[in-house]
Amino acid sequence: MHYLIKQFIPPIFKTLYWFSFKYGWKGDYESFDAANKHAKGYNAQEILEKIKETTRKVVSGEVAYERDGIVYDTPKMNFSMLSTLLMVAAKQNNKLTVLDFGGSLGTTYNHKRNYLQSLSQLQWCIVEQPNYVEAGRKEFEHERLHFYYSLEECLQYHQPDIIIFSGVIQYIEKTYELLDQIRMSGVKYLYIDYIAFNDEDRDRIAIQHVPPEFYGTPASYTCWFYSKPKFYQYMKQHFNLVYDFIADPDKYYIQLKPFNYEGQLWELKSN
Template structure:
């Protein structure tokens, strides 16, 4: 009863602080990506990859419903803005869907959405990842729908994608705007940015994200941008028109007491 009363009477700020951690989360405001990286343990360590292989295999073998970042779930956590977009694009292409999932791990988003896409006439889900992930993907997860590539060029040589998906990845790249420069020259009909955290100020902020061991079984940390929304949109607007914005997740998070929500947008190639 006391717990219930506290939830009813506590100010919203206190309730939202459940998403704030003094130990983990996003910390700092660094001058450069390199400066932040020097203070990080990284993401590409062997034990992290092994953890993700283990949990993704459980999804593939129907032992669990869903995994993300090495955590297993009893139910799939749906991303409805993404699913809506995938079905929309497929409907415009005779119920066929070919997409690039840039930084798509070992297929988390593919397995999340496949039950709602398996009626399509064709699905080509192309994941571009780090070399060790590509090696693991080819060994354990490739099938008639999902393929792994180390570079955009190799993927484009074999596929004609309708969508370039960048989901919860852009902010972790050393040069995120270089990727957008490359993508906008490819001529792919749609580009989708999803799970992006934006800086409230008119500049990029470079932080270090400290990840609790519940995710990978060990502590991990890596540089993470909070990007300048206007700069991203100005760059994409040169070749694309924004179709719609959306909130990727309702949860509110904090960068050292500064709140933010993950956001996304779909962009269509200008005719």
């Protein structure tokens, strides 16, 4: 009977339960500091330990893919990102250096590495929080995969062809200051996906509450819902929009207000 009842419940009710009523995105805070007083943050040690565990399984070949502490037998392919990486590499004589901002312990690298085997040279650099950098250098770093504490440190050793923000940029408090640093670095391409926008003409600060299924414990962290006109206005001053896209066709909700995750590829304007 329970199974039959579930079949008659529209999917939207399950989505609203998980991502609006119980978990998901809530609040409208004046500042990151105000929201951080109520959020646990991404740097909690138990989250790192869960991600170390799932990353080990990917590296050993036990599972095909991990993301946010969950393992998958069949990874979902991000064709937009893969085609972009191959396009950029083709323009660099089949060589590619990636700066993966907030790339965990190598989630995206491990997902894409088998599809980039034909490249004559691949360097994948991850900029992360200190405890992730320490764990990455200790256990997962190798001749192609590197971990750095900051954009500035990475640029001392590499000149990236492209910077990736995959489901990351909205968690960075001083987003526009970082984007200023990126445009001044001279990196030609900036790929952003899984970015959410506010449907009002202002940036909104909320807290994302994550179900324990992801990390084995409830988690929460502060995030932006950017004003899309404001964000695009800034970007178009310094970058050309190559293309934009819907990163995830599913609808999500911030307290009953629907949104989609989106993405873009930007190319730095010539001086």
